[in-house]
Amino acid sequence: RRVPCGRSFLLRRLLDVHQLSHAGREPQVCAGCGAAFVTALQLREHKCGKVSRRFECPTCGKKVSSAARLRAHELLHDGGPSFECADCKKLFSTETSLQVHRRIHTGERPYPCPDCGKAFRQSTHLKDHRRLHTGEKPFKCEECGKAFTIAVRLAEHRRIHTGERPYHCADCGKAYRSFSNLWKHRKLHQQQRLQNEQEALAEAAAAAAMAAATQTPPGTVTTRPSASAAPHKPLPNPPETGGHP
Numbered sequence: 001r002r003v004p005c006g007r008s009f010l011l012r013r014l015l016d017v018h019q020l021s022h023a024g025r026e027p028q029v030c031a032g033c034g035a036a037f038v039t040a041l042q043l044r045e046h047k048c049g050k051v052s053r054r055f056e057c058p059t060c061g062k063k064v065s066s067a068a069r070l071r072a073h074e075l076l077h078d079g080g081p082s083f084e085c086a087d088c089k090k091l092f093s094t095e096t097s098l099q100v101h102r103r104i105h106t107g108e109r110p111y112p113c114p115d116c117g118k119a120f121r122q123s124t125h126l127k128d129h130r131r132l133h134t135g136e137k138p139f140k141c142e143e144c145g146k147a148f149t150i151a152v153r154l155a156e157h158r159r160i161h162t163g164e165r166p167y168h169c170a171d172c173g174k175a176y177r178s179f180s181n182l183w184k185h186r187k188l189h190q191q192q193r194l195q196n197e198q199e200a201l202a203e204a205a206a207a208a209a210m211a212a213a214t215q216t217p218p219g220t221v222t223t224r225p226s227a228s229a230a231p232h233k234p235l236p237n238p239p240e241t242g243g244h245p
Contacts, residue, residue, distance in 0.1 A: 005022070007059075013036075013037065013038075013042075013061070014036075014058060014059065014060070014061055016038045017036045017037065017038060017058070018058065020038060028040050028042065028043040029043075030043060034055050034056040034063060035056050035061075035063070036056060036058070045162075055067055055069070055070040056070075057070060057073055057074060057077070059074070059077045060077070072093040072094045072097075073093050074093075075093045083095050083097070083098040084098075085098060085101055085102065085105070087102075087105045088105070100121065100122060103121040104121070108121065109121050111123050111125070111126040112126075113126060113129055113130060113133075115130065116133070128149065128150045131149040131150070132149060136149065137149050139151050139153070139154035140154070141154060141157055141158060141161075143158070143161045144161070156177055159177040159178075164177065165177050167179050167181070167182040168182075169182060169185055169186060169189070171186070171189045172189070
């Protein structure tokens with residue numbers, strides 16, 4: 001979405017926040033994650049699940065953990081230098097981010113867990129995983145007190161209280177609280193499409209086989225019975241003649 005100054009935004013909320021600057025007003029900013037809102041009511045209704053990411057991109061809404069990372073990310077929107085993945089052509093604002101991403105393609109997992117040996121692509125993922133062994137649950141829901149090992153699980157849980165379902169299925173419109181649940185749902189559509197394709201192929205093959213069975217093979221001569229070969233009908237009986245005068 002664009003505004004008169006020429007800037008474009010991926011989220012309607014960010015567009016509304018930006019328009020405050022044209023009106024000389026300041027947005028309402030979340031102290032936990034840095035998300036900006038137009039009204040104080042929107043800020044109060046906002047449930048922050050990424051307390052470790054306090055810097056929000058004003059263009060796309062992505063949250064990062066430091067001002068330096070935010071500046072590097074904003075270069076992508078400003079047309080600054082970017083680093084492209086040779087495998088999938090995805091762009092990154094820093095070479096370090098590209099190197100971390102490349103591990104998806106190479107399969108490299110340089111951070112093994114000392115407790116169970118499971119390896120991870122990023123050190124932060126290992127840190128989250130180790131809480132499974134220690135039992136630490138630092139992310140606690142203010143509504144019900146339930147605690148979680150990682151922030152994203154708390155964010156998903158909070159949507160039970162807020163009713164928010166931000167992940168929508170493009171095929172049927174059904175919405176979910178977590179991306180993992182949406183992913184499982186989308187697999188059902190994929191399986192249904194595959195089944196429909198297989199049934200269509202089977203029907204086409206059966207129709208082709210039936211058509212081939214009813215066709216006359218090339219070179220085959222067909223004859224019709226001639227009139228002379230037709231069976232003779234019996235002659236009718238002669239009319240009876242009376243013997244009386």
